[in-house]
Amino acid sequence: MILFLKPYFELKPWAGDELNKIYECPNGTGEAWIVSGYNKKSSIITNGIYKGRSLRWLYLNHPELFGYPEEKEFPLLLKIISAGDDLSIQVHPNDDYALKTKNQLGKFECWYFLDENKATDAILGVNVKNAMELKTVLEQGTLENYLIRKPITNGDLAVINPGRVHALTKGSFILEAQESSDITYRLYDYNRLPKRELHIKDSLNVIDYDNDRKIIYPFKDKAAYKDSHFDIIKLEIGKHLTYTPDTYLICYVLDGNGILNGKYEVKKGDPFIVTKDEKATLDGNAKVIAIVPKKKGKERLKMRKVALITGVISQDGYYLSDLLLSKDYEVHGLIQTRSQMYSPIIKELEARGNFFIHCADMTDTSSLNRVFELVNPDEIYHLAKQSHVDLSFEMPEYTTEVNAIGTLRLLDAIRNSEIRTKLFNMSSPYLFSGDRYPQTDETRFEPKSPFAVAEEYAYRIVNTYRECYNIYAVNGICYNHESKYRNDTYVSQKIINAVKRVKNGEDFILELGNLNASREWGHAKDYAKAMWLALQLKEPTDFIISTGKAYTVRDFVIKAYKKANIDLVFEGTGLNEVGIDVNTGKVLVKINKDYLRPNDAKVLVSSSTKFKDETGFEFEHDIDSLIDSMMGE
Numbered sequence: 001m002i003l004f005l006k007p008y009f010e011l012k013p014w015a016g017d018e019l020n021k022i023y024e025c026p027n028g029t030g031e032a033w034i035v036s037g038y039n040k041k042s043s044i045i046t047n048g049i050y051k052g053r054s055l056r057w058l059y060l061n062h063p064e065l066f067g068y069p070e071e072k073e074f075p076l077l078l079k080i081i082s083a084g085d086d087l088s089i090q091v092h093p094n095d096d097y098a099l100k101t102k103n104q105l106g107k108f109e110c111w112y113f114l115d116e117n118k119a120t121d122a123i124l125g126v127n128v129k130n131a132m133e134l135k136t137v138l139e140q141g142t143l144e145n146y147l148i149r150k151p152i153t154n155g156d157l158a159v160i161n162p163g164r165v166h167a168l169t170k171g172s173f174i175l176e177a178q179e180s181s182d183i184t185y186r187l188y189d190y191n192r193l194p195k196r197e198l199h200i201k202d203s204l205n206v207i208d209y210d211n212d213r214k215i216i217y218p219f220k221d222k223a224a225y226k227d228s229h230f231d232i233i234k235l236e237i238g239k240h241l242t243y244t245p246d247t248y249l250i251c252y253v254l255d256g257n258g259i260l261n262g263k264y265e266v267k268k269g270d271p272f273i274v275t276k277d278e279k280a281t282l283d284g285n286a287k288v289i290a291i292v293p294k295k296k297g298k299e300r301l302k303m304r305k306v307a308l309i310t311g312v313i314s315q316d317g318y319y320l321s322d323l324l325l326s327k328d329y330e331v332h333g334l335i336q337t338r339s340q341m342y343s344p345i346i347k348e349l350e351a352r353g354n355f356f357i358h359c360a361d362m363t364d365t366s367s368l369n370r371v372f373e374l375v376n377p378d379e380i381y382h383l384a385k386q387s388h389v390d391l392s393f394e395m396p397e398y399t400t401e402v403n404a405i406g407t408l409r410l411l412d413a414i415r416n417s418e419i420r421t422k423l424f425n426m427s428s429p430y431l432f433s434g435d436r437y438p439q440t441d442e443t444r445f446e447p448k449s450p451f452a453v454a455e456e457y458a459y460r461i462v463n464t465y466r467e468c469y470n471i472y473a474v475n476g477i478c479y480n481h482e483s484k485y486r487n488d489t490y491v492s493q494k495i496i497n498a499v500k501r502v503k504n505g506e507d508f509i510l511e512l513g514n515l516n517a518s519r520e521w522g523h524a525k526d527y528a529k530a531m532w533l534a535l536q537l538k539e540p541t542d543f544i545i546s547t548g549k550a551y552t553v554r555d556f557v558i559k560a561y562k563k564a565n566i567d568l569v570f571e572g573t574g575l576n577e578v579g580i581d582v583n584t585g586k587v588l589v590k591i592n593k594d595y596l597r598p599n600d601a602k603v604l605v606s607s608s609t610k611f612k613d614e615t616g617f618e619f620e621h622d623i624d625s626l627i628d629s630m631m632g633e
């Protein structure tokens with residue numbers, strides 16, 4: 001397939017006037033991104049079945065056309081740059097430095113000086129021996145005396161390795177081919193106003209002071225520069241050329257005209273891509289620059305994965321962050337208010353590094369989109385729900401906004417961004433009524449609370465977006481799971497706190513609601529691992545994640561008191577049921593009707609084995625080890 005592309009145009013205060021002569025672009029355009037897969041700055045395909053789609057979209061959705069590259073983003077960027085002024089002095093880091101400091105990649109780039117270029121030199125190096133010397137020169141304000149100006153003529157190729165200080169001068173008109181990377185450090189801006197940010201410290205850390213390396217190559221007919229990053233070849237066609245790339249080929253027509261594959265007319269200024277397995281035959285008198293991408297070494301693929309966790313202040317948020325950090329992820333968590341920044345969980349996670357928090361709310365689309373664009377996550381773990389079933393009867397509208405529409409907002413952010421992000425939606429067993437048990441993948445949903453109805457919407461919209469937009473989004477119905485990070489609005493922690501008080505000699509009667517509710521009692525730590533596994537499968541699919549064992553609230557109470565060496569027996573029925581210490585005869589547990597819920601589910605337990613079969617997952621904890629860990633033993 002041959003893909004023709006419409007550039008993305010970028011206005012620049014220093015723009016020259018050459019771009020307007022080739023493209024229909026606004027005055028003040030300094031850069032034409034002729035081949036770009038950047039988010040929101042992608043070039044657009046102008047022919048064939050993908051006409052109107054961005055190159056970014058095509059790369060993410062049809063990797064086969066590019067030979068199944070391993071890089072998650074389109075790896076190269078080609079620009080035509082017209083400079084009407086001297087550009088600021090810059091330097092790029094190498095992969096090592098960029099990975100360590102920013103979890104991004106370094107940048108290698110080449111400049112080909114086009115025929116209409118009017119500049120006679122370019123800044124390519126700084127004449128100092130080391131960072132100390134450079135620091136002194138900067139402090140004295142005499143850097144301009146030390147910049148190395150290399151003479152250039154049109155048709156030259158400048159090869160700029162990471163660490164090389166560089167800048168285009170006034171009148172430059174070039175084709176720039178570079179590795180996609182967002183990191184550029186600005187060393188010096190000629191003290192111009194308005195002042196732009198300088199990155200002195202990083203620049204000093206990455207500059208290469210060896211000025212002897214060859215940088216400029218006269219790039220005449222049929223020249224080629226081969227590098228580990230990409231090859232750049234100049235083709236002067238004259239008669240007939242046939243090329244079958246190993247991966248794909250990026251081309252730019254420097255001059256002249258030609259006919260591609262017998263049917264496409266190409267002319268000066270046209271960028272096009274020859275996809276994998278396509279044969280390209282060009283006739284005519286066009287001059288073409290071709291870039292051949294290389295399969296990348298491990299270094300360039302080593303980027304840390306980035307996870308975004310909504311509802312990070314929760315037991316699941318904590319265990320998931322802990323797990324992902326131990327797997328060398330960069331973890332970003334959403335909090336609702338600034339005061340949550342000071343929570344001990346957040347402080348502990350932040351101290352480990354690679355953990356960042358952002359304020360955003362599931363009811364506020366703009367804050368979610370802002371964080372999404374900033375973070376560019378590989379994986380989203382969506383835990384931020386109004387998770388109290390009883391409260392959902394008091395606040396049904398808010399519960400729906402957060403749980404149902406909140407999930408839709410995340411899916412829309414993924415859909416609109418074209419970033420290849422996977423989404424795990426933590427779903428609830430309250431989708432089932434609890435009247436039929438054990439629940440399986442075939443059991444139908446019968447939500448009985450505003451909470452569960454909103455959860456059903458979230459579940460279905462995840463399915464819908466997966467099917468309609470090919471998004472990797474999955475639901476994991478996570479059965480009840482607990483930990484010491486639960487607060488005592490949940491019955492498990494409420495019981496454990498009561499047992500601790502009695503154990504410490506306090507006269508304390510625990511008041512509970514429905515003792516007959518039968519639930520699973522998994523450990524949140526196990527669930528964190530399960531959620532991660534759910535996103536590591538090749539194909540997205542929904543799961544029930546469950547231990548398969550249920551105990552009543554009454555059983556949990558008996559087991560918990562037993563840990564404090566108290567044997568409890570229950571006597572009486574309904575509201576009159578009490579839990580009595582066998583040894584002392586004291587009442588330790590009674591019923592308070594305020595804690596009873598309308599429509600409480602009877603038995604929530606699932607025998608689904610699909611998750612275990614597909615991921616090999618095993619639970620490490622059972623109800624006894626859960627209670628031990630919650631008691632602090």
Ligand code: GDP
Nearest residue numbers: 389489490491492512513514517553595597600
């Ligand atoms: P949930 O299942 O996510 O709502 O978790 P909870 O821990 O809040 O509730 C678990 C079960 O315990 C529900 O069936 C409740 O009705 C029952 N339960 C019984 N007494 C209490 C109580 O005092 N507080 C809470 N939260 N739940 C109780």
